[in-house]
Amino acid sequence: MDERDTPVLDFDLRIRLGDFALDASGKFSNGITAVFGPSGAGKSTLLACLAGMVTPDDGYVRFDGETIFSSTGRVRRPPQSFRTAMVFQDGMLFPHKTVRQNIEYGYRLTPPDLRVIDPDELCRFLQIQGLLNRFPDTLSGGERQRVALARGVATSPRLLLLDEPVASLDIRLRNEVVSYLKQVHERYGIPMVYVSHSLSDVMALARFALVLDQGRVKSFGPVVDLVAEVASTTRIGRDDIDNLYVGTVTESGAIRIGDIDVVAHVGDYQPGQRVTASISASDIMLALQRPDAISARNILRGTVQRVETGEYAAFAFVDAGPEFVVELTSDAVETLNLKKDVDVYVLFKSSSITITAG
Amino acid sequence: MQLLDVTLLSLQTALVATVGMAIPAFFIASYLVRNTGRVAFILDLMVSMPLALPPVAVGFVLLWFFGATGPLGPLSEGLAFSWVAMSIASAVVSFPLVVRAFVAGLGEVDPRLVFAARNLGAGRLRATWDVILPLAKRGIAAGLLLGFVRSFAEFGATIVFAGNIPGSTQGLPSAIFSRISAGDFSEAWSLAAVSIVIGGIALAVHNRLVAQQRNRMVARSGSNG
Numbered sequence: 001m002d003e004r005d006t007p008v009l010d011f012d013l014r015i016r017l018g019d020f021a022l023d024a025s026g027k028f029s030n031g032i033t034a035v036f037g038p039s040g041a042g043k044s045t046l047l048a049c050l051a052g053m054v055t056p057d058d059g060y061v062r063f064d065g066e067t068i069f070s071s072t073g074r075v076r077r078p079p080q081s082f083r084t085a086m087v088f089q090d091g092m093l094f095p096h097k098t099v100r101q102n103i104e105y106g107y108r109l110t111p112p113d114l115r116v117i118d119p120d121e122l123c124r125f126l127q128i129q130g131l132l133n134r135f136p137d138t139l140s141g142g143e144r145q146r147v148a149l150a151r152g153v154a155t156s157p158r159l160l161l162l163d164e165p166v167a168s169l170d171i172r173l174r175n176e177v178v179s180y181l182k183q184v185h186e187r188y189g190i191p192m193v194y195v196s197h198s199l200s201d202v203m204a205l206a207r208f209a210l211v212l213d214q215g216r217v218k219s220f221g222p223v224v225d226l227v228a229e230v231a232s233t234t235r236i237g238r239d240d241i242d243n244l245y246v247g248t249v250t251e252s253g254a255i256r257i258g259d260i261d262v263v264a265h266v267g268d269y270q271p272g273q274r275v276t277a278s279i280s281a282s283d284i285m286l287a288l289q290r291p292d293a294i295s296a297r298n299i300l301r302g303t304v305q306r307v308e309t310g311e312y313a314a315f316a317f318v319d320a321g322p323e324f325v326v327e328l329t330s331d332a333v334e335t336l337n338l339k340k341d342v343d344v345y346v347l348f349k350s351s352s353i354t355i356t357a358g
Numbered sequence: 359m360q361l362l363d364v365t366l367l368s369l370q371t372a373l374v375a376t377v378g379m380a381i382p383a384f385f386i387a388s389y390l391v392r393n394t395g396r397v398a399f400i401l402d403l404m405v406s407m408p409l410a411l412p413p414v415a416v417g418f419v420l421l422w423f424f425g426a427t428g429p430l431g432p433l434s435e436g437l438a439f440s441w442v443a444m445s446i447a448s449a450v451v452s453f454p455l456v457v458r459a460f461v462a463g464l465g466e467v468d469p470r471l472v473f474a475a476r477n478l479g480a481g482r483l484r485a486t487w488d489v490i491l492p493l494a495k496r497g498i499a500a501g502l503l504l505g506f507v508r509s510f511a512e513f514g515a516t517i518v519f520a521g522n523i524p525g526s527t528q529g530l531p532s533a534i535f536s537r538i539s540a541g542d543f544s545e546a547w548s549l550a551a552v553s554i555v556i557g558g559i560a561l562a563v564h565n566r567l568v569a570q571q572r573n574r575m576v577a578r579s580g581s582n583g
Contacts, residue, residue, distance in 0.1 A: 109480055
């Protein structure tokens with residue numbers, strides 16, 4: 001637990017649904033906390049309990065120290081009073097309402113003194129102003145999820161519950177929506193619980209992760225700790241780990257991320273435009289000396305922060321302005337003698353960078 | 359004019375029965391669509407019973423139920439053999455059809471959409487009004503029309519519970535019965551023709567609503583992929 005004494009979310013609950021039993025507890029602080037695990041682990045059931053969609057058999061759920069469910073105290077607050085907005089995997093937008101009506105629905109039901117987020121500004125930020133008069137069935141998957149996010153955020157919730165919000169999207173749109181989630185968190189400071197079975201999303205977004213397996217908590221700790229576990233899992237069947245950055249297109253056609261400029265194929269994106277750049281951890285190389293004759297357009301100086309080595313892979317976390325997660329082999333780690341505080345060069349091709357809007 | 363009078367009485371009976379059924383049928387259907395336990399099983403069985411009984415037997419049960427020695431006897435003096443009794447008999451016989459149609463209509467509303475409304479701050483009634491009713495409106499309208507059609511055609515339970523008193527409890531079906539019994543076939547035919555036209559129109563609208571609801575369903579499941 002860090003930062004605050006009262007956790008944003010504090011729960012300890014049990015529920016049995018047919019053959020499946022969930023027994024989970026956790027204390028989440030501010031920030032983005034992931035609930036991670038394979039499908040069938042109980043992630044969505046846990047979220048449904050937290051949101052009040054189903055009632056646990058026993059236990060308690062507290063938001064900001066306020067009890068909303070307690071089997072011993074016989075508390076069972078109705079879900080409309082939680083002020084925790086849920087975003088579903090397929091959006092669950094009201095099909096008979098326009099995008100505008102969807103977004104205004106929860107906003108209007110929020111007591112005026114609790115409305116701290118302006119829906120118009122939010123729509124501009126999520127770049128959905130152009131969609132306001134359309135109906136949900138005319139939206140693309142990425143648009144739909146942005147609208148669903150806006151609908152939840154517009155209620156100025158004290159917590160956002162995200163139930164695999166990008167799982168039904170292809171990889172490009174997935175990065176786009178994940179990037180928006182990250183930016184919404186940074187801009188509005190709403191704590192988030194992010195349910196996912198994809199380590200790539202979890203690493204891009206969350207600092208802490210609760211790992212569920214077969215209805216039980218397997219671990220709870222910093223997300224980076226999960227990497228060691230992944231390094232011990234065969235590559236087959238697992239997602240690539242992507243590095244995700246929000247930046248702006250520069251006059252010279254590069255992307256400025258923090259203090260550094262990254263060379264990429266910006267295509268039709270205009271100077272000054274906000275974009276998300278993603279690069280797979282396995283598309284990045286490390287070198288101890290600056291290579292002078294190499295085709296890779298991006299050569300950045302950095303310092304190794306941490307190295308995780310497993311049976312099948314190794315990951316290095318390198319601070320080179322933004323942080324890069326680099327996937328290597330354990331041989332490479334040994335040969336280069338990579339460890340904390342070693343200075344390295346981070347190399348990647350401009351074509352390895354995928355750029356999406358937002 | 360007798361034809362007009364019996365037609366109006368039948369329309370009034372069916373309309374009152376339909377309006378009276380709407381809210382209880384909606385709540386029972388809402389419960390049945392969400393629950394599968396023993397209570398739901400028994401409730402469904404009770405509501406559906408009139409489908410399995412001869413309408414004459416339903417009328418007989420009603421006569422006892424609202425009669426002087428029945429459970430509701432003290433409260434319902436003079437109720438039997440009135441136009442209100444006609445509406446009650448029609449409603450009881452039609453009720454299972456309305457509930458079934460409502461269950462079908464409500465079953466097409468994704469419960470997660472209803473939960474989404476609750477999650478955004480809507481109470482149960484508000485979510486019903488804002489999400490369930492608009493999305494199930496065709497199914498609900500179809501159920502009400504079906505109830506109306508069945509009520510309009512109701513004969514067996516009505517004649518036992520409300521009688522067949524000309525000018526008081528004689529609607530279209532019982533008027534047809536009386537004309538046939540009296541051998542007045544031409545009058546029976548004109549009354550039957552009115553039944554056919556009104557019943558046919560209501561049924562056509564009902565069928566159209568059901569088809570629309572089905573098409574919307576197909577379209578939605580297609581676009582969601």
